[in-house]
Amino acid sequence: MVNSLADTCCALKNAERARKKEVIISPASKIIQQILRIFQRHAYIGEFERYDDGRQGKFKIALLGRINECAGLIRLNYKINQFDFLERRLLPAPGLGLIIFTTNEGIMTMKEAEEKNIGGHTLCYIY
Numbered sequence: 001m002v003n004s005l006a007d008t009c010c011a012l013k014n015a016e017r018a019r020k021k022e023v024i025i026s027p028a029s030k031i032i033q034q035i036l037r038i039f040q041r042h043a044y045i046g047e048f049e050r051y052d053d054g055r056q057g058k059f060k061i062a063l064l065g066r067i068n069e070c071a072g073l074i075r076l077n078y079k080i081n082q083f084d085f086l087e088r089r090l091l092p093a094p095g096l097g098l099i100i101f102t103t104n105e106g107i108m109t110m111k112e113a114e115e116k117n118i119g120g121h122t123l124c125y126i127y
Contacts, residue, residue: 006072008032009124012045016067028057034107035100035124036061042098042109044126070126075102079119083110090125097127 008025015023025032028050036059039045046062078086078101087110091097099110103120113120 003072004029005032005035005124008035009070009072009126012061012063012067013070016063016065016070019065020063022060022062025059025061026053026056028059031102031107031123032059038098038100038107038109039126044098068127069097070124072124073122075121075123077119077121080114080117082119083114086110086122091127097125099125 004027011023011025033050036045036048040048043064044066046064048059048061050057050059073090086099087094090099100123101108101110101113101120102123103113103116103118105116105118107123108116
């Protein structure tokens with residue numbers, strides 16, 4: 001089974017460690033596009049564009065040099081009362097980094113899900 005989100009996170013992390021200015025991610029999907037928008041909104045990546053290569057599509061992402069760790073997660077369900085445990089387990093310090101969830105209201109960060117008082121499945125984290 002292929003986890004394209006985990007492959008995307010690994011490619012971002014490896015390109016950052018190699019001090020690249022940009023990285024090309026394939027295949028392109030709507031979920032990855034929404035997650036990249038969240039990363040861009042929180043200034044982990046620069047501009048990105050999607051282009052069609054005649055097959056699955058690709059993303060060309062400008063890197064800013066701000067990613068220390070990025071990883072895809074097994075999609076486990078977490079309730080709102082488990083968010084503190086999850087944050088302590090995945091992030092180096094409280095408030096440093098993002099954990100991305102998919103909920104019944106869409107893809108969002110853990111902080112947004114906590115404000116809306118809804119739980120969901122974990123997708124990835126970045127700091």
